[in-house]
Structures are given as structure tokens and as C-alpha cells.
Amino acid sequence: MVLHSDLFRVNMAASIVSQTVARGLRGASAKHLFLDKFKCARVSSRRWLNLQEYQSKKLMQESGVTVQRFYVADNAPDALQAAKRLGAKEIVLKAQILAGGRGKGVFDSGLKGGVHLTKDPSAVGELANRMLGYSLTTKQTPKEGVKVKTVMVAEALDITRETYFAILMDRACNGPVMVGSPQGGMDIEEVADKTPELIFKEVIDIFEGVRDDQALRMAANLGFKGPLERQAADQIKRLYDLFLKVDATQVEVNPLGETPEGQVVCFDAKINFDDNAEFRQKAVFALDDMSESDPTETEAAKWDLKYIGLDGNIACFVNGAGLAMATCDIIDLHGGKPANFLDLGGGVKEKQVYEAFKLLTADPKVEAILVNIFGGIVNCAIIANGITKACRELELKVPLVVRLEGTNVQEAKRILSESGLPIVAANDLEDAAKKAVAAIAKK
Template sequence: MAAAQALSAIPARWLNLQEHHSKELMAKYGVTVQRFKVADTPHDAVQVGKDLKAKELVLKAQILAGGRGKGTFSSGLKGGVHLTKNPDDLGPLVEQMIGHKLKTKQTPGDGVLVQKVMVAQALDISRETYLAILMDREKMGPVIVGSPEGGVDIEEVAEKTPELIFTEAIDITAGIQDEQAMRMADNLKFTGPLQRVAADQIKNLYQLFLAVDATQVEVNPFGETPDGEVVCFDAKINFDDNAKYRQEEVFALDDKTEGDEREKMAEIHNLNYIGMDGNIGCLVNGAGLAMATMDIIKLHGGEPANFLDVGGGVQEKQVLEAFKLISSDTKVKAILVNVFGGIVDCSTIANGITSACRQMELKVPLVVRLAGLNMEKASKILKESAFPSKLPRIWEMPQRKPLPVSDDGHAYR
């Protein structure tokens, strides 16, 4: 259960690959995928469709965001995934995809510009299962998560039918054992000769997971065809940024055009920012304290909106830019500043906060905790500052007592 929930908690920081790149990697490690090719013009898409010589073709817009099937193009075309038996039908469809923005529930603003499409062999699926490999902190190593219920959100399966979620913790030094792969294949309800085939595919996926320094390999659906094949129909692979120095080939595939604009701006201002899905913005110094702060927020029922480490050499201007980054996320409903002044001068943070409050229309509660170097001076700066009166007066943590606040509506510790 915990491993399944961890899938949704992996931060946005990790490198994500386009679907066709993920399939190319899987094929390289012996994982069975559909035959496919990529095209960047309508003419090329038609030719690819003919070259594949498939009974049916599937056309997919290549963007990183999910929900393509139910998305809408700026051209008016509905759906980023289409099926056809006639390769000539691909041309008119691709004309309405490439060079147009596709908007889904997961894309920012008015959508993402589509520059390539994938044309693949369409295969019938007689049964869908779910399979993922990820690093699990509780198990202190890789864990394989599987369910015979595939093609749906794994979080929903875990919530409604947790008995259908199976896990295998892998000893990272010994590697995946054959009996573990066979047991997972059995739990996924592969029978007869297909159980052996599925187990081999699971082992190949694990080898891929290790070889490319992945943080997550998620296959949904991990499917069975009427012809007796086990195929990875759709996959998502995330990579650890810390492995960039030894995964140059993989990171060269990084498509920065779809990256979070806030993360790009953070890099310009030498801030470490990672967008997340919560609504409590965080400004912290030091990666360890930043992670501990997020843990505390979750412990009390909240959800962090970001990881933001301003670093040890932070300047007042960077604090202002950090507030701009946090405030640009419309999901943020409150901001928590938690700084321990070892190297960092708390008064620098305080001056940055006052500058941000004067220059920006901050419309969410602000809670500030400054401890360490020049904390008394920092506290005085905050208390004597004339903050805008429009700021909300109090922020309450879910199911907790209200945080103590001063008369001007700010909390100090």
C-alpha cells in the first residue's frame, strides 16, 4: 500500500522522457513493446503507417503530460490519441496535431506545443495488469508493485481494493530473484507459458531500472494479447537527476520545452526549486531542513506545494525571487518560511521577506520561523515592518490548533 501511494508522491524534479524514448530504452533491454516510429510531418506519418504494415495503427501526440486521450488541440481536434486502419487517414490528423497546442488536465496554461507524433502498431489487449518498479524509503531499496487490475489509476485500486496490490522488495545487492519474478507474474494472474514470459519481462524491466538509474519504471498496462504475448503498452520512466554525470546519453534526450517555468526561473536565480502537488508553499535553507519541513507539513495533514532551498549564500534579491516563484503557483494557499541561520543571516531573510511583501500583492497567509544567526535582529525587522493590510490574518493547519500570530496577522517564532 505504501509503495503504491509513493508512486504519486514522486516529485516533479526527475527527468521525464517522451513515450517513444521510453519505448526505445525498454526495447534495448529486451522488453517487448509495440512496433513504432516517430514522425514530425503529416507526410512522414503516412509513410511510417504504411511501413509498419499493421492491421491497425495508433497515433499518439508526443508530450510529457498525461491525459492525452481526452485532451483538446488548439486546432479544434479532440483527443491526442487516435486509432485507424488506413495509413492515409494519418495525414489529416497529424496536420491538426503538429504545430498546435494540446491541452489536458495536466498541461500548464493553454497547453503544450506538439512537435512530434508516434505511429505504432495497434494490438488487441485481452487482459490488462499494472506493474511498477520504484525506490521505496521504507524498504530501503527497490520494490516491485503489481496488480492484476491494470489500465486504471493504481491509487484508486490501492484505496478501494488494497488486496489486489502486490509488492516484492528486492535486495539491491542480490538483485531480483527468479522466484520473485515468477511470484509477481502469478499474482498478476499470468498462467501457463505466459507466466514464464511475464516473469522474464519483469526481470528485464528491473535490469533497465538499475542500468539507467531510474527512480521509477511504471508500465500501465502491462498487457496480455490474444496471440499470447506479454507487452508493455505504455510506460513512464523517471530518472534521478543526481545520476546525470553517468547517464549522459539518457539526459541528452531531456525535452526542456515542457519543463516547469518556475524550475527554469529558479535555476537562473541559483535557487533549488521542485514543484509538487500540494498547497503549502515552502521557503527553507538547506536540503535536509527543506525535506524535514515537508515531512512535518504532511505529518500534520498538509501537502507541500514545493521544495525550495535558498542555499547558504542566499541574498535578499534571491528571497524576493523565491517568493515570486512560490506565489506564481496558483495552488498555493499559504507560505511557510523555515530558516535556521547557521551560515545564513536571518536578517537577510527578513529583509527579503519585507521586500517581497512590499513589492508583491501577497494574498495568502505567511508563517515565518527564523532561528540562529541574527534571529533577534530579524524578528525586529519583521515586527517593525509595515506589511500590507490585505494579507489574511491567520493560517490554521488542518485539524490543528491555530498558529500564534501577531496583531498584524503574521506568525513569528
């Protein structure tokens, strides 16, 4: 699991970690491929910025990348007019939600499939009418589905051949890498596993960019021939320009295909962004539609808190993702169940502590709170002041167990002990977990 672009490389007890990962990656994941000469490894990452398909296509258009002609509509009459304006032989209508498996999804209107092909523009209005305002359920959505607010009306193009192409950041190469395969339109991990010889990699010099010979070599490896080879190489260079322009960590095109008319087209794309570049990518990050996100996670993000709700009753309030995972696991080890995964991060302020407590206490499942802080760059006294303020102003009614270690810890312990609040002090993490579980057992 990854939160805010940091890779967790900690081996933890399976049950809680699996549950945390499953919740953390729901509806917001992408596959990063790190390839060497012989194998393909995969790391999944959480993305705070998640764009709709049409938004990614618009970014590609702006960089000169060839995509299908399309329009976006939020009502059936506009969808119908868009279909007529396209004047295409065939039209594809796609529900826009932040989840995969749309084609096999089901609407609560009774319509099956979030992706429909038609040669009759007049049918688009009726299809859109059964999509917009209704919830679409797929294998990646919550069981109640996600309400569809917009649809993309696009020109449907025939594909004579599909390839896979991606540009991503690879730690092993200290920079961006191109990855491609002539076997596109399918799970690239399966290709890498069964036919690794069909995976091609080109390391990009971050200062030099994609050279002509690299782009042409990749195009040839993807199987483009004749004039299409140069056309594909041009698309590859334009995709790299997009990669740099938007501070992407990955641009994945699957498929990068060719049409019977001899055109190279990017039919589908996923773009991952560097969250740390938000300050210079305000226009891109302004596209983020948080309406499909968990409301608590969205509120936590406003205060630079990383929160994932779980199914237990002991709230975990920690600083550091690895510490959060360890806390969840040791609670589970002693017979308890974590109610959440909340990471305060490094530069903590009292206001953040207060807002974190508001989030935790708003969850009706929470029957106890376990605070586990290791103060490295964090001043424990700031945490202690935030805790006491939150306890008083929020009139905390559930048991609170606190374990503090590190910077200014003695001052922090003094603040807590002199507060007069019913705070249970713990000597170490195991002691904290035992006391939190015991506190619930006494209720």
C-alpha cells in the same frame, strides 16, 4: 506534496496546502504505491524530470524490454512516412505532451482526441496535420492546453489480457519492491481498495536482484500461463535491469499485456527518476524537455531553488519545505494570501538569495515579501548579505518583512539594521505574517 524527492509529512491548514499541492503536482506527478499485507497507501510526488512517452519506450527498448514498434515525427509528411514504414495492420497515433487524459482531450484545431487508431496509413498524415502545432487540452493541462510538437506513430497491437506491474522503492522494505496485479489497464488504487487479494508484492534484495523464482512467481500471480509465464518473467527481470540502469525510483507498466499472437508486451510505462543521481545519468536527464514547464519554476531550478507560483500577493521566501508550508498557512490564517512557495534549501549562497529576489519581484502580483529563515546549516549572515545586495541592485519597491533565527543570527541582524534599507524586522513567524499583511493593508 513532495518537492525534489522529499516527502512532506506535515499536517497543515487545508486551504493553502491543498492549493499548493494542486499547483505543485500539475502535469508532473506519479503515484507511488507502498503496500503491506492488507492495504495500499498512496503518496504523490513531484518529479523534476518528466519524459515523453516515446522517450520512456526508447529507454525500455535499450534494455531489451518488448514494446510496440514506433517512430516519432514533428511534421505531417514524416508521420505519414513513418506509418508506411511500419507496415502494420493498424496504427496508433499519439500526441506527445506531459499530461494524462490525451485520448479524451480536444485540440484547438477542432480535432477531438490526442490518440487515434487507424488501419489506413494515408490517414495518419492528415491526423498529424491537425495535431502538430496545435494546443491539446485535457483534464491535466492548463485551460489553454499544451502545444503539440511531436507525435508518436506506433504499431497497434491487440491485447487479449491486461495486467499491472511496477517496481518501486519502498521505505518500509528499505529497497525495491515488485508490485503486480492480474487486473491491469485500470486504476491500481481502485483494485487495491476493492480486491486487495489481487495485489501481489515481492521484496527484492538489492544485492541479489530479482531471482528467477521471484520473477516466475510474479508472472504466475499476474495470470500468465504456459510459455507466456517464462516470457513474462524475462520481461520482469529486464524491467528491473532498467530500474537499476537509469537510477529509477519507480517503473510502472500499465498494462503489461499479452497479445493474441502469444507475446508479452509493455504497452505503457511511467518511469520516475532519482534526481540525486543526475550526476551519473546525464544522458537521461538531457532528454528532459522543459518547454512545457512553468518558466519561473524552470528558472528557479537553475539556481537549485524550489518554486511554485500561487494566486496571492505576499511572496514567501524561506529555507525548508516544511517551513514554507507553515509560512503559507500562517499568512492565510492572518488574512493574507501567499503569492508563491519558494524553498531555498540548505546550502544557500548569496547568489541564490539574489536570484530568488529577482524571481519574486518579477511577479506583478507581489505586493510584499516575507523572508522567514531558520538557520541550522544555513548561515543567517549569508542570507542577510544576499538580501541587502538584492534590495539595492533590484531597487526593491515593495515592503520587505524579515524574520531570522539560528546560526549567526546576531551578525545577520546587524547587517540588516546597518544597511539603511526599509526592512521590517519580525520577532517570530506570527509577527512576520501580521506585519506582511499589515504592510499591504497600508498601501
